[in-house]
Amino acid sequence: MILIGLTGVTHNHTRQLALDSGLAVLKSSKQSRIADPIQTPAKVVTAPVRSGQQIYAKNADLVILNHVSAGAEVIADGSIHIYGVLRGRAIAGACGQKQARIYCQNLQSELLSVAGSYWLNDKIPQEHVERPAMVSLNQESLQIDPLTL
Numbered sequence: 001m002i003l004i005g006l007t008g009v010t011h012n013h014t015r016q017l018a019l020d021s022g023l024a025v026l027k028s029s030k031q032s033r034i035a036d037p038i039q040t041p042a043k044v045v046t047a048p049v050r051s052g053q054q055i056y057a058k059n060a061d062l063v064i065l066n067h068v069s070a071g072a073e074v075i076a077d078g079s080i081h082i083y084g085v086l087r088g089r090a091i092a093g094a095c096g097q098k099q100a101r102i103y104c105q106n107l108q109s110e111l112l113s114v115a116g117s118y119w120l121n122d123k124i125p126q127e128h129v130e131r132p133a134m135v136s137l138n139q140e141s142l143q144i145d146p147l148t149l
Helices: 012-020
Strands: 005-007 024-026 043-045 054-057 062-064 073-076 080-086 089-092 102-107 111-114 117-120 133-138 141-146
Touching (some): 054 062, 073 080, 089 102, 111 133, 117 141
Parallel strands (some): 054 073, 080 102, 089 111
Antiparallel strands (some): 102 133
16 A cells, blocks of 8 residues: 555644655545645845834744834734834734744733733833843743743
């Protein structure tokens, strides 16, 4: 018996593994759609994100190659990378992805959120303010670690 393909695949991770192995992924006549969306390439923004702006990266990571002003909001279903000052709101893992993270060069955020858990700026430990940081989810609570460059 030689395996040539799979049918009834409902998760994209399994689907991608099959495709990477050279197998065909066949749609079952009973299967209406694949359950989870495919991750798309990162959305890259080169201009500053100004107060009042909202940027959303659906099914993707978001990369900001500038700063995020106070009053601005950056949202991604994946992780957020900010190569500048983060003064506004950053919401990573908007679709519930608990492995999402927020990376920034200078943390001065109004709000941080990963997969629905959030902190306002008054909860951010002072030792991380105005420093490079990585925000992740640890046991349903946010965790901030120094980001070494």
